[in-house]
Amino acid sequence: MKPPTIEFYPDIMEDGLKAAWDLVIANKPHYDPPFFMEPLNNINLQEIKKVCEPFLTKNLKNIIVLGTGGSIQTLLALQYLAVMPRHIIPLPSSRPSELKETLKTTSPKDSVVVPISRGGETLDINSTICLFKNYPMLALAARGTMFDLVMSFNATIMDVPDLSGRFAGACTNVGIVPAYLAGIKVKEFLDGTIAGYKIYNLEADISQNMALKFAAFLFYLSQKGFTNVFSMPYSRWLEGSVGLFVQELSESTGKDGKGLLGTSQPAPICQHSVLELILGGKYGHSFPLIWELHTDPDNLDLQSSLPSLSGRTALDVIQYQTDATFEAILSRGLPAAKISIESPTERNIGQLIAFIQSTIYYLCLMLDINWADNPMVIIGKQICNDAMTQNLTDSQRRANREKEAKEKIDSVFSL
Numbered sequence: 001m002k003p004p005t006i007e008f009y010p011d012i013m014e015d016g017l018k019a020a021w022d023l024v025i026a027n028k029p030h031y032d033p034p035f036f037m038e039p040l041n042n043i044n045l046q047e048i049k050k051v052c053e054p055f056l057t058k059n060l061k062n063i064i065v066l067g068t069g070g071s072i073q074t075l076l077a078l079q080y081l082a083v084m085p086r087h088i089i090p091l092p093s094s095r096p097s098e099l100k101e102t103l104k105t106t107s108p109k110d111s112v113v114v115p116i117s118r119g120g121e122t123l124d125i126n127s128t129i130c131l132f133k134n135y136p137m138l139a140l141a142a143r144g145t146m147f148d149l150v151m152s153f154n155a156t157i158m159d160v161p162d163l164s165g166r167f168a169g170a171c172t173n174v175g176i177v178p179a180y181l182a183g184i185k186v187k188e189f190l191d192g193t194i195a196g197y198k199i200y201n202l203e204a205d206i207s208q209n210m211a212l213k214f215a216a217f218l219f220y221l222s223q224k225g226f227t228n229v230f231s232m233p234y235s236r237w238l239e240g241s242v243g244l245f246v247q248e249l250s251e252s253t254g255k256d257g258k259g260l261l262g263t264s265q266p267a268p269i270c271q272h273s274v275l276e277l278i279l280g281g282k283y284g285h286s287f288p289l290i291w292e293l294h295t296d297p298d299n300l301d302l303q304s305s306l307p308s309l310s311g312r313t314a315l316d317v318i319q320y321q322t323d324a325t326f327e328a329i330l331s332r333g334l335p336a337a338k339i340s341i342e343s344p345t346e347r348n349i350g351q352l353i354a355f356i357q358s359t360i361y362y363l364c365l366m367l368d369i370n371w372a373d374n375p376m377v378i379i380g381k382q383i384c385n386d387a388m389t390q391n392l393t394d395s396q397r398r399a400n401r402e403k404e405a406k407e408k409i410d411s412v413f414s415l
Helices: 014-030 045-055 073-081 096-105 144-152 173-181 186-200 210-223 236-253 275-280 314-331 346-367 377-389 394-408
Strands: 005-009 062-066 087-091 111-117 138-141 156-158 228-233 261-264 286-293 336-341
Touching: 005 210, 014 210, 014 346, 045 138, 045 156, 045 173, 045 186, 062 096, 062 173, 073 087, 073 173, 073 236, 073 346, 087 096, 111 144, 111 173, 138 144, 138 173, 144 156, 173 186, 186 210, 186 346, 210 346, 228 236, 236 261, 236 286, 236 346, 275 286, 275 314, 286 314, 314 336, 336 346, 377 394
Parallel strands: 062 087, 062 111, 111 138, 138 156, 228 261, 228 286, 286 336
Antiparallel strands: 005 336
């Protein structure tokens, strides 16, 4: 097990790191302590094993997870570690194609459905759950409409603690239960997060704390006007972790007129679609962040007849592209960074998530922002719920948008 390595330019000078640390210490008392840095405090592995046991039949192939946002993002970082023939089918919304495909390719005989919601009022979950009422169901719920629904289905229910969802997936039933059902080594994953927090926590040496250093790097870039961190994951094994980073960065820091937007696109395809803007467009809007593996369990020899590719593997080509892209970005005078993990094991992904969550926590303290809440997200949810309750037509919904635009936007923009 190795912690992720982080290479970034420009480096943080000692005085800058000390000033960022002083902000962390000054603002820490303003907010709740980081519960996620004690991963075993909110989980009971023995209970998980006992409750899950009846679902682990020899026919089990599909773990269908109805969850969105923080309820599913940590699981997506682990999904490719599922042990065959089991695999995870994430259904984060009511998009018809995914629902239809899942219903077509699964059955109650070879599946277990895991709906997840902390508050129980998430429309994405409540709108789809009845499609699976005849499937074996292990619900992660505590209250609200979803809780009442799964009770009516006589589903097995495990608790969801009232903690910030995007940070809770790695240390509560939310992420650990479906991972365990999929055969993922959850104890090793938790061991990885624990090892990570030992080197990233508040007591660690600030000169050796890479999460603190990277948070300071992001903080100073935000002070210089950068507004977007564009992630480029060069492996599918890393895309779930990058999704967690994008959510935690955007949802945690984006308050009080402050913060950074997290965006991403799989690499190297983004070299052909987004990189031109980053290298040749307006300077200073986006900071590129590369994510890579040192070793890939899916690597294979390309068997190429081209001289430059003779004896090369697929991962060799990816790694050359990674470093060339990194150098090209730096050659344009842009700050950039690269995060690498040795291999996508449970322990290494655990350490990576510990790094991600520690970084976001420190960045929020530097910005003097509450790391745990997301007050603006409820606006769109409430509008949607009200519109569906009132059965508003398409034209009525458009009229509401036009009204809001006239009152809130037209006086600001003259196009």
